[in-house]
Amino acid sequence: MPKRRRPSSSSPSGPNSQNFLAEGVPEVHQKLLEHVLANNARLSKVRIAKLPHGIGIVAAKQIQKNEEITFIPKSLLVNLHDIPFPNSSPIDHPTKVHSSLAAYIASQFHKSPGDNSGSGNNNEPFIDILPSLQSFESSMPLFWSDQVLANCSPWVRSFAVKQKGKLEDDYRHALEMHGKRGVEFLREEYEWAWAVVNTRTIYYRPKKWYKIPAEDCMTLCPFIDYYNHEASGDESCTVSFSTDGLRVTTQKSYAAGEEIFVTYGQYNNDHLLVEYGFTLPTNPSDNINIDHWVLPKLSPRHQELWKQLPYQGECFLDESEVCYRTMMALRLAVIGVHDLGGGKRYGDFVKLVEGEMEEDEYVGLYERDEGVVRDMVGEVAEAARKDAEEGVAELEKMWESAEFWDQRESIEAAIGRWRQCLDIIAKYKEKNNN
Structure with a gap:
């Protein structure tokens, strides 16, 4: 520091x-x-x-x-712009900011013979007030077992898997850039420090970092x-x-x-x-990623075209409606494969996508298709509800099992998130009568 x-x-x-x-x-x-x-x-x-x-x-x-x-x-x-840490500058070395900042935090913790509960003798009071690895393990899906993740929502599961991969890559990078140059930390210490950086950094971009990607402009602030x-x-x-x-x-x-x-x-x-590693009981921004249930409605040819459109990305459902991207994906799905790539039907859809046709005009032209789209939205919501209930049921069995006794906190967190999703779906179905 x-x-x-x-x-x-x-x-x-x-x-x-x-x-x-x-x-x-x-x-x-x-x-x-x-x-x-x-x-x-x-x-x-x-x-x-x-x-x-x-x-x-x-x-x-x-x-x-x-x-x-x-x-x-x-x-x-505490950031890579100011700390005296070897080979940590993203300007002067091919380093990764998250990886190197975690290596620094881990090395400071390693200097303490105790833990991060305040009993150590290091000179960094900030290190001593940070959460324990155990608290991260119970709250962050990144550290949850495969059995727990298998029963989480598809988006949570896939994102946690990506995080696991990033943690592995960053750990290898930290060993190469810092561990072989006399900086000491254990694997467990690094995992803890990586979670600290992931959960507690804020955006910081000094002038010298103008070429650094925004996602790498990270700093910890006591x-x-x-x-x-x-x-x-x-x-x-x-x-x-x-x-x-x-x-x-x-x-x-x-x-x-x-x-x-x-x-x-x-x-x-x-x-x-x-x-x-937390959720809000009341979150006006809460919704559910429904890609897992929407995209299978598109054939391989539909998905190929979907990827070329500006509406590609994530689909969401909240208490009141599904997002416009979802509606566009399902509007594409109801177009017959033989009409794709040419003809008036697909041409009008492209006009809608490009803003050359108003949505009301499009809906009026293809009213029957719009009814099919609404039915598909209802099917998506119902499929998400069933998967959520099945996930809760499996997690509750695990919670009762002695085999997963030490994972009860993570299981409770996973159940809690699924129940929030069920509440969103129930309110959506009530408001939309499906």
């Missing part, structure tokens, strides 16, 4: 860390507070608090809209990551960078004791589960 102004042997100068710590919060968090305050962080009217869903930030007193409540100087950020996620971006605090550091500013007023949120973006609960 970058060099920091070391606090004197007496108590830290400036604000007392106790002012920013609610009762019941473990002592290890006080050490981090002392560390950031001693290194020119500024906190205003906020406290770290122990909440029903974990550690978070609450208002210590009334906070007004547009108040700056946190400033973390650039020197405290204290900022205490702020939990809320889906409503227009009410959550804004997080902004400047040349001197990172600021959190309110977009609404807060009463004393009220939790303060930032937003990671408008993601559905599948995305939140696989990327961060």
Whole structure:
């Protein structure tokens, strides 16, 4: 990490860390507070608090809209632009940011003879407050067993498999770039650090990184990551960078004791589960990826044409409707194979795709087909419902089995997500009478 102004042997100068710590919060968090305050962080009217869903930030007193409540100087950020770590610069070396940043975090943890519960002797208080590997293993599908994943939704399962592959590639890269150059970490430590980077980094792009892909512009920020996620971006605090550091500013007023949120973006609960290891009980952005049930409605020739259209991508269903992409895929599916590639029927569909024909006009011309499309949407919703119920049933059997006793937390998380999907489907069917 970058060099920091070391606090004197007496108590830290400036604000007392106790002012920013609610009762019941473990002592290890006080050490981090002392560390950031001693290194020119500024906190205003906020406290770290122990909440029903974990550690978070609450208002210590009334906070007004547009108040700056946190400033973390650039020197405290943990990223490959600033840390003194060999062969870590994506500019100067063919390195992967996620891989190398995880190697750095793992190497810092490795220096501690204890674990990351605060008992270690390393000089990085930030490392000590990070979640344990066990917490990641129970919450993130990436670490779930094949038996649990086999009964998750198709999208969660496929994304977790991709993550497993990326973790393997990054681990090999980390060994090649850093492990063979004297940087020490164990495989288990690296997996933990990789999950830390995946779940806790935020976007950061210094000028020197202008050629680095956006997805590689990652930084860890002590204290900022205490702020939990809320889906409503227009009410959550804004997080902004400047040349001197990172600021959190309110977009609404807060009463004393009220939790303060930032937003990671408008993601559905599948995305939140696989990327961060949690779902939101109430998520206005929640929906279900229904590719698994939509794409089989298209013949190989239909799928070939679908891939050439601007509507290719993921299909979704929410409480009210299916997305326009789903409707376009199924409108293509009802066109006979003999009409594909030529003739008025397919030509009108292409006009609709390219915006040369209004949807109302198209629906009027092919009203009978639209009825078939609506029936297919109902079939897709029903197929998703049946698969969800079957998944829940299998997972509940596993939960009862002694064989999977040590996986109960991940099984409960998988069941919880399926039940959210069932709720979405039920509300959709009720609103659309199918």
